[in-house]
Amino acid sequence: MFDQLPDLLALLNDILEAVIVIFGSAVVLYNLGRSLRDPVMRAFCGLIIFVVVAYLAELLVSRTIVSASVEGFLRFQWIGIALVPAAQFHLSSTLLSTTGALPNRRRFLVPLGYVVGLVFLGLALFTDFLVTNPVSNPLASLAHLEAGPIFPVFAAYFWLMTASSIYNVWRARQRCITRTTRQRMTSTLLTYLAAPLGVFPYLLVISNAGTGQAVIPLWLWPIIILGNLVVGLMFGVLTAHLAYFGTASPDRVVRVRLFKFMARVPLAGSIVLLVYVLVSRNSPILGLPAETALGFSLVATVMLVEWAIHAYKRPLERLFQLNNDPDVRTIQRLSERLLTTRDLQQFLESILAATCEALRTPTSFVAAITPEGPQLEAVVGPLDEPGEIFQDADWRQLAQTAEPSNGNSGDALEAVGEFFVWRNYWIRPLRSRQHELVLGILGIRARSDEPDLSEEEDEIFGRLLNQAAQALEDRILQQEVFAIVEGLLPQIIAIQQRRSEATFGGLPVLAQKSPASSPVVSDPDFNMMVRDALTHYWGGPKLTTSPLMRLRIVQDAMAQHENNPTKALRAILNNAIELQKPEGERNMTTAEWILYNILELKFVQGQRVRDVARRLAMSESDLYRKQRVAIENVARAIGTMELASQDGASDEQ
Missing domain, CATH: 1.20.1070.10 (Rhodopsin 7-helix transmembrane proteins)
Known part of the structure; x- marks a missing residue:
């Protein structure tokens, strides 16, 4: 021994x-x-x-x-x-x-x-x-x-x-x-x-x-x-x-990323190596051939390590003081309980299925009221073409009382009690909790000429209406919060970048003078200029005659693009779009990828709004709102590049 x-x-x-x-x-x-x-x-x-x-x-x-x-x-x-x-x-x-x-x-x-x-x-x-x-x-x-x-x-x-x-x-x-x-x-x-x-x-x-x-x-x-x-x-x-x-990135984000990577890559690899050495030296004792013992033990080790990391991730994060900030824990809880578009559709489909069962009707649907008109959110059963169902009606009447209106933008809806009758459907408005705003409509295929709900059916239908309205209202409130956060995101990123640079740089970084603004960048219509150029990304008067051609970065980029100002401006727009691209693998529906996906699909690939909205699993109204935020981020990125170019030119002088 x-x-x-x-x-x-x-x-x-x-x-x-x-x-x-x-x-x-x-x-x-x-x-x-x-x-x-x-x-x-x-x-x-x-x-x-x-x-x-x-x-x-x-x-x-x-x-x-x-x-x-x-x-x-x-x-x-x-x-x-x-x-x-x-x-x-x-x-x-x-x-x-x-x-x-x-x-x-x-x-x-x-x-x-x-x-x-x-x-x-x-x-x-x-x-x-x-x-x-x-x-x-x-x-x-x-x-x-x-x-x-x-x-x-x-x-x-x-x-x-x-x-x-x-x-x-x-x-x-x-x-x-x-x-x-x-x-x-x-x-x-x-x-x-x-x-x-x-x-x-x-x-x-x-x-x-x-x-x-x-x-x-x-x-x-x-x-x-x-x-x-x-x-x-x-x-x-x-x-x-x-x-x-x-x-x-903030320190807490760096710690969490490093912890997860080290646990899943080198730690797991080291444990597998240790098991390999021990089993290969002792497999005869187990009474198994070396290949069999090694195969079973290595597969079991990988599975157990990954399971342990997944099962005890939160306790380990608390042990190593990762993500221990109360604000971070609140955001984590919110992320686990967010009402996504798919979650809303599933919930509304459940409500509609219950409505069909309770009222003995083959079809029911929920549509959100948007500035462009009703937008279908969920449907159960056979439904006529939504465009034909919603056309020619004065849907603004829903925001008023149950009295029929003389709206001049379309035919008036026939009010019968609390219902509106339109074609072959009975329609009820979905109102906010304070009953001040019509959020959408819930329609069911008519089973008779006029609504004839019994007292029990009316009570059940009222409960289902309230749940559908609350779901729409919660989704709207959540989207408003997202829009605010997305609008603040560039400023937050800028502050984090400044914080990172000033951590060791101190006074020289924090006290450096900001470069003078470019006349084009400081123009109140700068965001509109960027939007117009993006709409004609692959060619058109809004790109070829854009005031953005006067930017220094466009002039500097012409030498690399055959002295063609259109190609130079397109390259600058593409660089600004790429700056919105998050790290990691692309995902079409996660919140952090939404803005980049809208820019890339809508402007670079030139897809239609309806197709982009369907691919990103969102309504067209939500797409337009997020597109505005995305364009603002692109404009802000171009402005930052222009100011950096001016700063570099002043340093050379």
């Missing part, structure tokens, strides 16, 4: 290294999109990649069964070892610049660090000056290279760059003013040794201190395992605090 202990410790170390590789790769994937536009994330992803390369190579060396491949993997490991110091200094420089410190000498030191790292990498890959022939530990199967003559020079460079990096982060911490940013930078400073501690080739030093082959003593294995464990925890803390850089 004692003889097998080194092998067990080596296996445990391999598992820990594999977990670090999995989590490191997941961190890079998680931040890959932001790394393209944010310097902090770009530098951090570079650092993580080099660390992952170093750990992956070491893991491959321990699993290699062909001795000829050992040296190749050991030299491949130096891609990470040689470039970690430069990447670490690069990250510290971007963190310091984020707090407002000017780069000055650092703008030259960062590329110089990468150049020196590449020189050491070349020496490690193609010569024996830095590292030389591999050494294999016969006791624990731990292989490594021997130190070459200039290895002390590399070690000095490695720790000098590390010390400089820590000094830069310390300076960044000193420049932080708010408590939150100071706490984050303090945690970053305390965990900044994770990369150098994890990748520095200590075994080269041990090998040089010994005589020939390095024999790793048994007591050193717990130290190696503990060191890897500490490094993994430090990287976790570093990731958790650097995730806030380069995003305009």
